[in-house]
Amino acid sequence: MSAENERTGDGGVETQEEPREESRDGGAVATDGEHLVELYKNMILIRTFEEATQRGFRQGKIGGYLHVYIGQEAVATGFIDAYKEGDRVITAYRDHPFPLLLGSDPKSVMAELYGKGTGLVKGKGGSMHLFDVENGLYGGYGIVGGHIPLGVGFAYAMKYQETDHICQLYLGDGAINNGAFHEAANLSGLWGRDGMNPCLWIIENNQYGMGTSVARSTAMTDLGAKFDAYGIEHEKVDGMDLEAVLEVAHRTADKVRETGQPYVVEALTYRTAPHGSADFFEKYRTKDEVKKWRQRDPVGQLEHKLLEREILDEDALEEIRAEMKETIDEATNFADESEEPSVEELYTDVYAGEDEYMGEE
Amino acid sequence: MPEKTYREALREAMVQEMENDESVLLMGEDIGVYGGTHLITDGLLDMFGPRRVVDTPISEGGFTGAAVGMAMTGLKPIVEMMTWNFSFLAADQIIQNAAKVRYFSGGQVEVPLVIRGPNGGGVQLSAQHTHSLENMYGHFPGLKVVSPVTPNDVKGMMLTAIRDPNPVIFLEAGALYGTKGEVPEGDNAVPFGKARVAREGDDVTLVSYGRQVNLCMRVADKLEEEDDVSAEVIDVRSIRPLDEETLVESVKKTHRAVAVQEQWRYFGVASEVAAIIQDKAFDYLDAPVERVSGAETPAPFARNLELAAFPNEDMVADAARRVLYEKVV
Ligand SMILES: Cc1ncc(C[n+]2csc(CCOP(=O)(O)OP(=O)(O)O)c2C)c(N)n1
Ligand SMILES: [Mg+2]
Numbered sequence: 001m002s003a004e005n006e007r008t009g010d011g012g013v014e015t016q017e018e019p020r021e022e023s024r025d026g027g028a029v030a031t032d033g034e035h036l037v038e039l040y041k042n043m044i045l046i047r048t049f050e051e052a053t054q055r056g057f058r059q060g061k062i063g064g065y066l067h068v069y070i071g072q073e074a075v076a077t078g079f080i081d082a083y084k085e086g087d088r089v090i091t092a093y094r095d096h097p098f099p100l101l102l103g104s105d106p107k108s109v110m111a112e113l114y115g116k117g118t119g120l121v122k123g124k125g126g127s128m129h130l131f132d133v134e135n136g137l138y139g140g141y142g143i144v145g146g147h148i149p150l151g152v153g154f155a156y157a158m159k160y161q162e163t164d165h166i167c168q169l170y171l172g173d174g175a176i177n178n179g180a181f182h183e184a185a186n187l188s189g190l191w192g193r194d195g196m197n198p199c200l201w202i203i204e205n206n207q208y209g210m211g212t213s214v215a216r217s218t219a220m221t222d223l224g225a226k227f228d229a230y231g232i233e234h235e236k237v238d239g240m241d242l243e244a245v246l247e248v249a250h251r252t253a254d255k256v257r258e259t260g261q262p263y264v265v266e267a268l269t270y271r272t273a274p275h276g277s278a279d280f281f282e283k284y285r286t287k288d289e290v291k292k293w294r295q296r297d298p299v300g301q302l303e304h305k306l307l308e309r310e311i312l313d314e315d316a317l318e319e320i321r322a323e324m325k326e327t328i329d330e331a332t333n334f335a336d337e338s339e340e341p342s343v344e345e346l347y348t349d350v351y352a353g354e355d356e357y358m359g360e361e
Numbered sequence: 362m363p364e365k366t367y368r369e370a371l372r373e374a375m376v377q378e379m380e381n382d383e384s385v386l387l388m389g390e391d392i393g394v395y396g397g398t399h400l401i402t403d404g405l406l407d408m409f410g411p412r413r414v415v416d417t418p419i420s421e422g423g424f425t426g427a428a429v430g431m432a433m434t435g436l437k438p439i440v441e442m443m444t445w446n447f448s449f450l451a452a453d454q455i456i457q458n459a460a461k462v463r464y465f466s467g468g469q470v471e472v473p474l475v476i477r478g479p480n481g482g483g484v485q486l487s488a489q490h491t492h493s494l495e496n497m498y499g500h501f502p503g504l505k506v507v508s509p510v511t512p513n514d515v516k517g518m519m520l521t522a523i524r525d526p527n528p529v530i531f532l533e534a535g536a537l538y539g540t541k542g543e544v545p546e547g548d549n550a551v552p553f554g555k556a557r558v559a560r561e562g563d564d565v566t567l568v569s570y571g572r573q574v575n576l577c578m579r580v581a582d583k584l585e586e587e588d589d590v591s592a593e594v595i596d597v598r599s600i601r602p603l604d605e606e607t608l609v610e611s612v613k614k615t616h617r618a619v620a621v622q623e624q625w626r627y628f629g630v631a632s633e634v635a636a637i638i639q640d641k642a643f644d645y646l647d648a649p650v651e652r653v654s655g656a657e658t659p660a661p662f663a664r665n666l667e668l669a670a671f672p673n674e675d676m677v678a679d680a681a682r683r684v685l686y687e688k689v690v
Contacts, residue, residue, distance in 0.1 A: 063485035063664055115485070115663035126487045126662030142489035143447065144419045177418035179450070209419055211395030217418035284394050340665040350658050 033311040037320075039081060039242060040306060043073040043299050044324045046097045049106060050273070052328050053096065053113055053127075057277040061336065062113045064126050065142075067094040071272035074298035075204055076101055078245030079168060079265075082253035086163060088138050090151045091170035093128035094204070095140045098170075102135040106327055110335040117341035118334070124341070124349065144209070145171070145178030152188045152262075155199035159260055166198040166256045174209020176226060177217055188262040189230035195260030200253055201232070203264065204239070206271040211284035224266040232262045239267030240296045243305070272297070362543040370512035370544045371477075371533065372401055374519035375439060377548075379409055382437065385523060388415040388424055389441030389478075398443050399479060399538055425451035425476065429459045429528075432474040437523060442478035445532060446490045451476075459528040460503030474528045477519070479535025480508070481572055481623050482660050485667055491660030493624035495570070496633075498530040499600045505553055506600040508532040508571045512542035514598055517551030525553070532600075534572045554602035558611070562593035565681050566611040568634050569621040570597040573672060577621055580677040587678075590685060600630060608634065609641045616647040617684040621672050626654035648684040653677050 050068040057066045069076065072094075080101040083089065089098055099109050104120060112119030113127050121131050121140075129140040138154065141147035151169030158165045175181055191197040203223050207213055214221050224234035237248040245267060252263050270293040274282065282290075306312040312320075365373070379385045386409075391398055393406035393416040406414040417424040421442070428438040442448045448455065459472050482491030499506045505527055509515040515533065522529040559574055560581055567577040574596045581592035593611050597603065612618050618638055620631035635650040656670040 064487060064662060065490070112662075115665075117663075119663075123663035123666065124487070124661050126485065128489070129487060129662070142487070143450070145450075146489075174419045177420045177423075179420065179422050210398070211391045212416060212418065216394075216416065281396060283396060341661075341663050343665065343669050345663075346656055346658055346661060346666045346669050 048328045066277040072269045074242040075239045075267045079249040082249040086165040088154045089168045104132045106331040107334040110331040114335040116338035118338040145175040145180040149184040152184045155197045173205040185230040189232045192261040199262040201264040203266040234264035236266045239269030365544040368538040370516040374516040378523040385437045386413040421450035426454035432472045439475045445480040460501045471526045475522045477531035480532035487662035488659035495600045496629045506530040510574045517549040520550040553599045556604035556607040557596040559596045560594040562591040566615045566618040573621045612642040619651045619680045621653045651680040
C-alpha cells in the first residue's frame with residue numbers, strides 16, 4: 001500500500017534517507033516525480049473510497065452521518081506526507097482520508113462505516129469516529145470544535161515526555177467560531193512560548209460550515225489572522241494544489257518539531273460534495289460556484305501536471321485508477337461480507353481496567 | 362380536523378406566535394438560508410426577514426447566552442439547538458444563567474426563552490450524537506422541560522412554551538418529525554404539568570414520554586392480543602413540572618407500573634416516576650415498579666448494537682409481565 005511507504009518516509013523520494021531535509025532547503029520534495037505519483041495514488045485512493053461510501057450510503061448499507069472529503073484531498077494528502085512515526089493526528093468527523101493515508105487497512109475503514117465487527121473501532125464509532133492509535137490517528141470527533149483542546153494537550157504531553165513528535169490538529173472553518181477553539185488556541189500560544197506546544201494547526205477552510213459561508217459566520221474572515229490574538233504564527237496555502245500544500249506541510253512540520261511552538265496553516269479548499277450525504281438541498285450555494293471550484297479539483301490538477309511533465313501518460317493514470325478501484329472494491333466486499341459485532345461488545349470498552357464493567361443485564 | 366406532520370405543527374406554532382407577537386424571534390445554526398437542518402424553519406426567513414430569523418455561527422454557548430440576555434431585555438427568543446447533543450456547549454448558559462438569574466436577582470428579571478431541537482437517538486449517530494437529556498435539564502429548578510410526542514401536543518406545547526415567562530427546554534422527538542396526526546387550527550395551547558392518558562386500561566400502567574410512547578402503545582396492543590392484559594399508557598409529556606396526580610390515579614386503578622425511557626437507567630426520569638409512585642401510591646402497589654431504560658453504555662454505532670441498547674417491545678412487554686406475575690398465563 002502506498003500509504004505505508006509515506007509513513008516510513010520510503011516514498012521513492014530522491015534523497016531517500018532524508019526526504020524531509022529536502023523540503024527545508026527549497027521544496028525539492030514537491031517536484032520529485034516518483035513521490036508525486038505515490039501521492040497521486042493516495043489521492044485516488046481517497047476519492048475512490050469516498051465515492052464508494054456514497055454508494056454504500058445510498059444503498060442503506062452505511063447508516064448514520066456520512067461526511068466525505070471529496071474536493072479536499074490535497075490537504076490531508078500533503079500534510080500527512082509530513083507525518084513521522086510517533087506523531088499524532090486528530091481531526092473532526094470528516095475523517096476518512098486520515099486512516100487511509102496513515103496506513104490503516106482500507107478494508108477495516110470501510111467495515112467501520114458499514115458497522116461491522118471487523119471495523120477500525122469494532123463497529124462502535126462509525127464514520128465520525130475513526131481511530132487507529134497504532135498509526136497515529138487519535139480520532140475522529142463529532143462535536144464541532146470539541147477535539148481542538150485535545151490536540152493542544154497531545155502536543156504538551158509529547159514535549160513533557162521529551163519526544164520530538166508533533167501533533168497535526170485539523171479543524172474546519174466553522175469550528176473557529178466555537179469557544180473551545182479560542183480557549184485552546186490561547187493555551188497553545190501560551191505554552192508554545194516555552195516550547196511546550198508542538199502543534200501544527202491545519203485549518204481546512206472549505207468555505208462553509210454546513211450551509212453557512214465563512215463570510216456569514218464571522219466579521220473577520222481572515223481565519224489565520226485570528227491566531228494573531230494568541231501569539232501564533234500563520235500562513236495560507238492553496239489547498240487545491242498538492243505541490244503547494246506539500247511544500248508548506250514539510251516546512252511547517254519541521255519548524256514545529258524544532259521549536260516546540262505551534263504554527264497555523266490555513267488551507268483554502270472546497271467541499272464539492274454536500275456537507276453530509278443525506279443533504280440534498282444546497283440553497284446556500286450556486287451550481288456555478290461548485291462548477292467553478294470543480295475546475296480546480298485537486299485530483300484533476302495533479303493529473304494535469306503529471307501528464308504535462310510527462311511523468312505519467314493517460315494509460316498510466318488509468319492503470320492507477322483501476323488499481324485503486326480494485327483495492328476499494330475489495331474493501332467494500334469485505335465490509336459487506338463481514339459480521340456485525342457480537343452483541344456482548346455493547347458492554348465492553350465502557351471503562352478501562354481489569355474488571356470490565358458489564359452494565360445492566 | 363386537519364392532519365399535519367409533527368414538523369408542520371411545530372412550525373405552525375412558531376409562525377402563529379411570531380405573527381401575534383413582535384418580540385418573538387428565532388436564532389440558531391442554519392435555520393435561515395439553509396432552511397433548518399431538519400427543515401423546521403424552512404421558509405421562515407422569507408416570511409420574517411433576517412432580524413427575526415437569525416442564522417448564527419457554530420457558537421452554542423455564545424448565542425444561547427445572548428438569547429438569555431435578549432430574553433432579560435424583553436424579547437422572546439426561540440433558540441434552535443441543531444440537536445440537543447450540542448447543548449452541552451451551552452449548558453453553562455442554560456443552567457447557570459437562564460435557570461437561576463430570576464432567583465438570584467430576587468425576582469427582578471425574567472427569562473422568557475425557548476430552546477428547542479431534536480432529542481434522542483435511534484438512527485446510528487453513535488456516542489456523541491445520541492442523548493436523551495430530559496433528566497439532566499429536568500434536574501434544575503428554574504427550568505421547565507417538556508417532551509411532546511404527538512403533532513397536536515408539539516403545537517400546543519410550543520404555544521405554551523413561547524408564552525411562558527420562564528426558560529423552557531423543548532425536547533422534540535426528532536425521529537418523528539415526519540409522522541402525522543390531527544392538529545386543530547388556531548390556538549390549541551396545551552398546559553405544562555399535565556400528563557396525557559394515551560390509552561386507557563385496567564391492569565398495568567406503562568409510563569413514558571417522547572418516542573417511547575409509541576413503543577408503549579405497540580406493547581399495549583401486544584399485551585392485549587397475547588396476554589389478554591389491558592394496559593394503560595401515560596404520556597408524561599411535561600417532565601418538569603411532572604404531573605404526579607395522573608400517575609398516582611392510574612396506579613390506584615392498575616396497581617402496577619412500568620416506566621420506559623430511552624435514557625440511561627441510573628438517575629433518570631423513570632427513577633423519578635418510580636419514586637413518586639412508591640411515595641404517593643405505595644399502598645396500592647401490587648408489584649415493584651419496573652424501569653426499562655437504555656443500556657448503560659455510550660451509544661454504539663453498529664445497527665445491531667444500537668437496537669440492543671434501546672428499549673424494545675419485548676423488553677417492555679416482559680417488564681409488564683413481570684409486574685403482572687399473578688395475571689400472566
Ligand atoms: C457543537 C456542534 N454544533 C453543531 C454541530 C453540527 N454540525 C456538524 S458539522 C457542522 C459544520 C462544521 O463546519 P466546519 O467546521 O467548517 O467543517 P466542515 O464540515 O466544513 O468540514 C455543524 C454545524 C456539531 N456537530 N457540533
Ligand atoms: Mg468548513
